[in-house]
Amino acid sequence: MEHVIIIGAGCAGYTAAIYTARANLTPLLLTGTQPGGQLTTTTEVENFPGFPGGIMGPELMMNMQQQAEKFGTRVAWASVESIERQADGSFKLNCGSDTYETRTLIVATGAAPRHLGLPNEKELIGHGLTSCATCDGAFYRDVPVAVIGGGDSACEEASFLTRFASKVYLIHRRDELRASKIMADRALANPKIEPVWNSTVAEYLTDDAGEMRAAKLKNLVTGEESELEVKCVFVAIGHVPNSAFLGDLVDKDENGYILQNPGRTATKTPGLFAAGDVADHYYRQAITAAGQGCAAALEAERYLSDHE
Numbered sequence: 064m065e066h067v068i069i070i071g072a073g074c075a076g077y078t079a080a081i082y083t084a085r086a087n088l089t090p091l092l093l094t095g096t097q098p099g100g101q102l103t104t105t106t107e108v109e110n111f112p113g114f115p116g117g118i119m120g121p122e123l124m125m126n127m128q129q130q131a132e133k134f135g136t137r138v139a140w141a142s143v144e145s146i147e148r149q150a151d152g153s154f155k156l157n158c159g160s161d162t163y164e165t166r167t168l169i170v171a172t173g174a175a176p177r178h179l180g181l182p183n184e185k186e187l188i189g190h191g192l193t194s195c196a197t198c199d200g201a202f203y204r205d206v207p208v209a210v211i212g213g214g215d216s217a218c219e220e221a222s223f224l225t226r227f228a229s230k231v232y233l234i235h236r237r238d239e240l241r242a243s244k245i246m247a248d249r250a251l252a253n254p255k256i257e258p259v260w261n262s263t264v265a266e267y268l269t270d271d272a273g274e275m276r277a278a279k280l281k282n283l284v285t286g287e288e289s290e291l292e293v294k295c296v297f298v299a300i301g302h303v304p305n306s307a308f309l310g311d312l313v314d315k316d317e318n319g320y321i322l323q324n325p326g327r328t329a330t331k332t333p334g335l336f337a338a339g340d341v342a343d344h345y346y347r348q349a350i351t352a353a354g355q356g357c358a359a360a361l362e363a364e365r366y367l368s369d370h371e
């Protein structure tokens with residue numbers, strides 16, 4: 064029986080591992096299918112404190128893993144399919160042919176940005192296709208870019224991108240934004256933002272180097288197709304938190320984000336803590352996820368000493 068298992072190998076998971084390892088709890092961290100989390104899909108990270116010259120996302124995650132292992136974290140590749148709470152309050156994790164048992168559990172499985180499902184998306188990530196304006200916006204100075212989506216995220220990203228880009232096209236599938244009035248008004252009042260209504264991207268077009276060249280648009284009312292020359296497309300059509308495997312062990316909001324007890328990372332199930340983007344649709348930053356990982360580790364440690 065483990066003291067603590069951490070599910071997820073992003074900023075929240077590795078920070079929880081560093082803290083629980085330094086508390087002599089010899090954590091086991093299960094990586095899931097995307098070790099390193101969302102930062103492995105970005106290029107340079109310029110806003111993580113302590114790296115004034117920036118650091119590449121994958122390198123930052125490798126550093127975090129090394130730091131966690133240095134203090135005794137064991138890292139295993141496993142994808143958790145389901146979890147049972149046992150009569151004594153411990154947890155049994157089913158990972159295909161393997162099972163693990165633990166007294167406390169920190170869920171840091173993150174959220175996956177939703178994409179359109181177009182054929183060359185995977186290859187274009189980091190080459191003109193991204194879901195994070197805060198991460199990548201500064202790379203696209205004085206060039207036209209596009210944002211897809213009509214919600215608060217899309218409006219926020221579009222407004223943020225006007226600091227850098229020469230022009231920001233806001234491509235939305237309807238003729239009315241879903242975003243809150245204040246965010247929508249702010250975006251539409253910005254002279255650098257041009258809405259492209261009733262439209263969707265049918266194809267991402269690349270140049271000879273494999274970088275984004277243009278978005279092929281389809282007008283959903285007229286059926287007309289056109290090309291929009293942009294150097295980067297920011298997809299802001301929502302995120303999907305990786306929380307489905309938890310079943311009824313946690314309460315979730317209508318979008319699947321785990322609900323934590325007020326001001327804590329604890330959830331409705333004693334001994335089960337949630338940290339990072341799987342429980343946070345609001346901040347969604349590497350540093351806030353790391354902070355939550357730390358908080359979850361401290362709460363797990365206190366839970367274990369209270370239940371000794």
Ligand code: NAP
Nearest residue numbers: 179212213214215216217219236237241299300301302344
């Ligand atoms: P969202 O509110 O769910 O909006 C997603 C947008 O993407 C919608 O406009 C939707 O179009 C569009 N969309 C979804 N699937 C699509 C597809 N397959 N093709 C084209 N368009 C598609 O998501 P969000 O903007 O990420 O916001 C999530 C939550 O976080 C919301 O509660 C939001 O208020 C909150 N948030 C708050 C702030 C803030 O207050 N500062 C900032 C960001 C997010 P339709 O409108 O046609 O459905």
